Amino acid sequence: MNIPLPLPSLRDASVTLENRVAVLTFQRHDVRNALTGTQLVDDIVDTVDWCNRNDQVSVLVITGDGSAFSAGGNIKEMQERDGTHRDGPFGGNVYQVQKKYREGIQRMPLAVYNAELPVIAAINGPAIGAGFDLTCMCDIRIGSSNALLGETFVNLGIIPGDGGAWFLQRLIGYQRAAELTLTGRTINAVEAQELGILLEVTEPEQLLPRTLEIAHRMAAKPPQALRMTKRLLKAAQRQKLPDFLDTCALVQGICHNTEDHAEAINAFVEKRDGSYQGR
Secondary structure (H helix, E strand, C coil): CCCCCCCCCCCCEEEEEECCEEEEEECCHHHCCCCCCCCHHHHHHHHHHHHHHCCCCCEEEEEECCCCCECCCCHHHHHCCCHHHCCCCCCCCHHHHHHHHHHCCCHHHHHHHCCCCCEEEEECCCEECHHHHHHHHCCEEEEECCCEEECCHHHHCCCCCCCHHHHHHHHHCHHHHHHHHHHCCEEEHHHHHHHCCCCEEECHHHHHHHHHHHHHHHHCCCHHHHHHHHHHHHHHHHCCHHHHHHHHHHHHHHHHCCHHHHHHHHHHHCCCCCCCCCC
16 A cells, blocks of 8 residues: 555645545534635545545545534625626636636536545534535435535526536436425425435534544445446446446456455455455
8 A cells, every 4th residue: 555645734624534434524614614704615525535546545424513513605606796806606707607617616516526436424403505516426324413405506696606516416306306406495404304414413513523433334345346336426427227237247347356356355255354455
């Protein structure tokens, strides 16, 4: 395996790494972890890139510090988009605004979608607008009973500019996604679980322990097979079956020739936990 990479240098978040599980924690409680007007988008993009390049990481958990997971866009900045605030994320003419979206928050869905390892959202509180969309970009969502979720863009006369309409309907189907998106209503953790947005709901104090329990169960698997399986899950969304089967055959050929596969077989036969080296 490669030499471990140093932790990324973040600005508005922190990242830890323990037993192959990285935890990215938003630390802008002062603005409810808003994704605009902070460096959180940069921190997300940099952390995913670091995870992709780091053989020592098998799973990424994303959560928020404080009462909110993420309030999404900063509404005060939307209000202050007149001529004196054109340098903000929402100020400028049509061309300038679309450029800011492409070079700003839209880097987040591309980064999370291209994560080569499982990404789990531990939703500690409200996840609204782009904050909600971020959770939908993740592979798995565990919610605290304090979670409040909403695709609320239409309430402000805008659309999900971060690609949320693409992710949500693939998660819960077109009809349910249309209802949430076109009404802009918020839902609590119980309804979110009923809709299939949340995998589980926990008490607030159990959110991170339960999320880490799931993450460490994944991280205990052979790291190469785990990453390749994640990539195949994404490929299955894009490829037709014959093409996907060809891809699976090739990847399976790789897996059968790894040392970790041999170790996994021996561990299974010997009824013990495997010891994997990523080779």
